[in-house]
Amino acid sequence: MKKLLFVLLLSLFLVACGNESDSNTDSDEPDQKEQKESQEVTDDTSEESGKEEKAELEEVNAEENEEYGEWETVSFGELRMDGVGYKEELGMYKDVTPIQIGPVELYVVGAFLASVKSEDEDFKSLVLNGKDESRAITATFNVLNTSDEPVSFTENEITVSVQPGVQLIADQFITEGIESDLDPGEEGTITAWFIINDSDKNIDSFSININAPQLMTWEDMADDQIQLDVLSVKEAEELDLF
Secondary structure, X not given: OHHHHXXXXXXXXXXXXXXXXXXXXXXXXXXXXXXXHHHHHHHHHHXXXXXXXXXXXXXXXXXXXXXXXXXXXXXXXXXXXXXXXXXXXXXXXXXXXXXXXXXXXXXXXXXXXXXXXXXXHHHHHHOOOXXXXXXXXXXXXXXXXXXXXXXXXXXXXXXXXXXXXXXXXXXXXXXXXXXXXEOOOOEEEEEEEEEEOOOOOOOOEEEEEEOOOOXXXXXXXXXXXXXXXXXXXXXXXXOOOO
């Protein structure tokens, strides 16, 4: 880019010198031929400069798309994948290994760090804390009741932490949960959304905190915490997670 600008300036300088010489020897009338050549040089250089700028922009966009996903249109606005939550021992995105929490088996199917934006004023007010754009963690769980009696397990049993001592609860407006008790052997699915207030925070890991459902016939049921690393979209693709 700098080289092209230098060539352009040099060309204009040489043309100017040529015009001055002609004016001293012939007349004050400009040399039409040299003006035409100067214009051709300018046009060619501008075109080449435009191509280089376009190539540089495409390269930047390509690098960003390797780090992040592309913006996709969803029901409430637009969504972009910024990172992929991952813990190898859980077999996420492939053959998921369940976690036994009291009377249920919990399968962490997937968890993502995402950017969310919307033009809907109600959505921005109710979900994005009045902002045009915010970040969120969304996670999908399959829950299987392995006991002999009905179990209540909802999104309220799950929180997310992106920093010590701060727990995010599932947003009730866009979370899809289990609306009734699970009968013995019954399975349900929860897709929970957790809005991150500090959108500028660099997040390289987060934890999912799970409260065990309480049954009178079960004792000493411990809660669980799952720590996930955040991979870039490119890293997730290299691991063939999708």
